[in-house]
Amino acid sequence: MKIKAQFAMVLNLDKCIGCHTCSIPCKNVWTNRKGAEYMWYNNVETKPGIGYPRQWEDQRLHNGGWHLQGNRLALRAGGRAHKLLNIFHNPDLSTIDAYYEPWNYNYERLIDSPRRKHQPAIRPVSQITGEPLDLKWGPNWEDDLAGAGETAPKDVNFKDLDHAAYLQFRSVFMFYLPRLCEHCLNPACAASCPSGALYKREEDGIVLVDQERCRGWRFCVTGCPYKKTYFNWKSGRAEKCIFCYPRIESGQTTLCAHTCVGRIRYVGIILYDAERILQAAAAATDQEVYPAHLEILLDPRDPQIQATAHAQGISASMLAAAARSPVYKLIKTWRLALPLHPEFRTLPMVWYIPPLSPLQNYAAEKDSGDILDHMRIPVRYMANLLTAGDEAPVRLSLHRLMALRQFMRNRRVGEEKDSPRQSETGLSESTLEEMYRLLALAPFEERYVVPTRGTVAHGSTLEVQGLSGFADEPS
Ligand code: SF4
Ligand code: SF4
Structure with missing residues (x-):
């Protein structure tokens, strides 16, 4: 077993209000530069919809990620030889229109306008060419289902569903999907780069682009599903979300998490067995990738795992943070959070708690069938998004969230504590209380457990966690 530590994030979609606050500080700090105008390391999409860039989820168009060739894992876009043959023409590359041509306005024309009979109007002008533009797309073009009648039928998550029925006024549904780089365990971006410029940091799994080595071939752009x-058109190099590593290194969480208005984000450390990555990514069917992925995530409170990890060089502060990791609980202990499109086989490390949408018909609660079949968002849609179409893990997560809601309601209104739904999900009262605390009340330091990179002092979290035997050497 080769144990490695990795940052992971969980987003609770039940609480995202689509305010885009997370995207703005990220933009201001990291991509507010020439050549990066059209980049949003973090963007928030409305589902159903086709997103940014257009139809990014449809790998029949983009050829991103991995697939099985026989029982071997291979890049969809072809291997090294194929890339070298196409090095001056990447056939899978999207044009700028799939993202959007960044624009601005000549505000002075409005502000400095003298008084006159007809006030001036301003037209958007391209930030690249300076020419007037007809706006046709953007990172939040489909906000709150705008234009969904036209675009949402192309949403691949409607697979096996009658999208027309769900896009009618009376039965339409929506939720927000904030997206950032997944800092995958098996990153297709890195495997696609002919120059070896993309790499995964040994100490915390953050995926970065070495700007010195990047030659601007753009195979990472297409390889990432x-x-x-x-691609930065000014520098001629690739770039991507850096998981705010300068902040992370000083013990702070990422900007998108720090500023999240809905308090939907959780950041923490996950320990995993690096020797089993390929085995998990090459699971026999798309639906088996998620359970195989879960399988390689290791219990950070298991003394044997801790001892092995420390002997293999994982720092004591990392182990202490892993033991307190909110993301491990949400992903593995409680199975509430699920990976985004596991069928891409990159083993993503940004996970999502599915939204518990309202019931369409409360009377249906008394039916003998599964209450989730009466929810506004079809379970099948969520399963296509999060578990390669397998409904069982989505149902487990939603049932647990529903049991939690009922448990707290019963407690508030003084009804009996145990409910049939609670016992069905196998959650004890103390687990429900712990879940409630983390999902609803947890303060900053419980939602974001980021290790500091220094020597660990007495009285630190290590001692609190009973891990003081693993204290780092003074540096
Ligand atoms: S999501 Fe995964 S494949 Fe895409 S850029 Fe991030 S690490 Fe690479
Ligand atoms: S800041 Fe939080 S609540 Fe607002 S859109 Fe971003 S993830 Fe959602």
Whole structure:
């Protein structure tokens, strides 16, 4: 077993209000530069919809990520020889229109206008060419289902569903999907780069682009199935979300998490067995990738795992943070959070708690069938998004969230504590209380457990966690 530590994030979609606050500080700090105008390391999409860039989820168009060739894992876009043959023409590369041509306005024309009979109007002008533009797309073009009648039928998550029925006024549904680089365990961006410029940091799994080595071939842009690597037209190099590593290194969480208005984000450390990555990514069917992925995530409170990890060089502060990791609980202990499109086989490390949408018909609660079949968002849609179409893990997560809601309601209104739904999900009262605390009340330091990179002092979290035997050497 080769144990490695990796940052992961969980987003609770039940609480995202689509305010885009997370995207703005990220933009201001990291991509507010020439050549990066069209890049959004973090963007928030409305579902159903086709997103940014257009139809990024449809790998029949983009050829991103991995697939099985026989029982071997291979890049969809072809291997090294194929890339070298196409090095001056990447056939899978999207044009700028799939993202959007960044624009601005000549505000002075309005502000400095003298008084006159007809006030001036301003037209958007391209930030690249300076020419007037007809706006046709953008990173939040489909906000709150705008234009969904036209675009949402192309949403691949409607697979096996009658999209026309769900896009009618009376039965339409929506939720928000904030997206960033997944800092995958098996990153297709890195495997696609002919120059070896993309790499995964040994100490915390953050995926970065070495700007010195990048030659601007753009195979990482097409190789990433989440379309979270971008080409900077000014520098001629690729760039991507850096998981705010300068902040992370000083013990702070990422900007998108720090500023999240809905308090939907959780950041923490996950320990995993690096020797089993390929085995998990090459699971026999798309639906088996998620359970195989879960399987390689290791219990950070298991003393044997801790001892092995420390002996293999994982720092004591990392182990202490892993033991307190909110993301491990949400992903593995409680199975509430699920990976985004596991069928891309990159083993993504940004996970999502599915939204518990309202019931369409409360009377249906008394039916003998599964209450989730009466929810506004079809379970099948969520399963296509999060578990390669397998409904069982989505149902487990939603049932647990529903049991939690009922448990707290019963407690508030003084009804009996145990409910049939609670016992069905196998959650004890103390687990429900712990879940409630983390999902609803947890303060900053419980939602974001980021290790500091220094020597660990007495009285630190290590001692609190009973891990003081693993204290780092003074540096
Ligand atoms: S999401 Fe894309 S850019 Fe990020 S690590 Fe995975 S493959 Fe690479
Ligand atoms: S800041 Fe939080 S609540 Fe607002 S859109 Fe971003 S993830 Fe959602």
